[in-house]
Amino acid sequence: MPELPEVQHAADGLGAQVVGSRIAAVTRLDYEPMVETPPVSDFCTALAGREIRAIGRRAKWIVITLDSGLTLTLHLRMSGSLIVHGPGEQPDKYAHLVLLLDDERQICFHDPRKFGRARLLDAAGLAALDQAHGVEPLSAAFTLDVLIAILRRQNRMIKPLLLDQTIIAGIGNIYADESLWRACIHPLRRSGRIGRPDAAALFDGIQVSLREALLNGGSTLRDYRNSYGRSGSNQEHFNVYDRAGCPCPRCGTPVQRIVVAQRGTHYCPQCQPPP
DNA sequence: CATTACCTGCAA
């Protein structure tokens, strides 16, 4: 579920609540595959007693900087959320990882599908995580010329390209569809055949879709909640995502749903002409 | 590039 806007919002909300707090202990870890590295016992030991210095985001990873020099990184995958519980509040059965803070609050990694992952990284591990991902689409490094270079160099179907985290980081199925609709580009078009005007429209479409979602607190289809346990509202602003059969907001043509790269894909057959 | 697997809940 969570894509860039949801992960950013989750990270911001978590940071506002727990930066400066200290992790007393890991009090629950009932699904060990969630921790990819280091071994679970080391993971728990290294977290105990550490102060949270900062919380940010890289791609779809939440990045938690600790006072030990290590960095806790969390990926929400499809159904994860991070919620701060008050003292004594009992986490439900989906809270597979719980960090108890020294003021008795608890950071709960809630994830019904158990796809979420955690890594505790040293500086080299953090650098490797960074290098494994592409440009941040809301950063100054992402310019129209950078996007055009990507489109030319890759020359593959535009939708799978947008979903490839090693090229551009943070776009997922929702915002790929929404960005392409804004740019009037068909999801099957080859990126190498997208000219400068369409690339400029895509550049704007990506940034507008992501920024709007961020302002709306992200999109909640089923599981996503922010760090206060609240849903986002951006799903009320979808133009095409999850709206098969509904009228296109621009021209009224019914939105079509096809499958591209094994993902449900929504577009307007009138505004986004086939290649 | 396509397919499958990882998990569970929920809607059809």
Added chain:
DNA sequence: TTGCAGGTAATG
């Protein structure tokens, strides 16, 4: 009961 879901890694 079946199929589908915001993501990604591991296979042919």
